[in-house]
Amino acid sequence: MIRMKWVAGAAMLACAGALAGCGSGGDKTPDAPAGTATPSGTATGTPLAAPSPGAPATDPLLSGQREVTIMRVQASEELELSGRLEEGGDTGGRQLFVPTPIGGDRYVIKAYGTADGHPANDDPSCWQVNGLDIEPELTIEAAVCDEDNPIQRFTITATGDGTYAIGSETRSLQHAPGNGLILKESGNGRPPSTFRFVDKGPARRPMSG
Secondary structure: HHHHHHHHHHHHHHHHHHHHHHHHHOOOOOOOOOOOOOEEEEEEOOOOOOOOOOOOOHHHOOOOOEEEEEEOOOOEEEEEEEEEEEEOOOOOOOEEEEEEEEEEEEEEEEEOOOOOOHHHHHHEEEEEEEOOOOOOEOOOEOOOOOOOOOHEEEEEEEOOOOOEEEOOOOOOEEEEOOOOOEEOOOOOOOOOOEEEEEEEEEEEOOOHH
């Protein structure tokens, strides 16, 4: 009887010792591998790489929020839209433009008159390819703005040094001696003209009807 109690007591001591040795590890979560996140979201080990920078900011002059004057780099007079897009002259045409993005690399180019409070000057016209012209040389005329009209959609491409090329479909805006500004097929031996845009302040809102 005494021997049985001694055996039982020894067994209980052995069990207690085993529990003391492994009991703390029984409810302990194994160390997380280096570089993995804990449930709280805090990474351990090697820090995570910083997120890559976002896309470059939109050119403010092409945002639709600024009025600009436009001048051909090789010229000394600003572009003016009256019946036709021309350089300079004293026609009383519109010389303040708002290139307005409409998706992809396409823009409608709104034209405003002098900001003098006259309602007509604050109501924009838009550049439009002259549908009455005959290829290969097309001109640009003033029209009621309609961004759904494909002949009012233009491309504007930065060419470096703060200059831009302007085009329509496969044509580029060029200066032809004796014919002024024309749209002509690219790759015709005459390089596209380049233009400087000068910021003239916030764009005006079109007059409501």
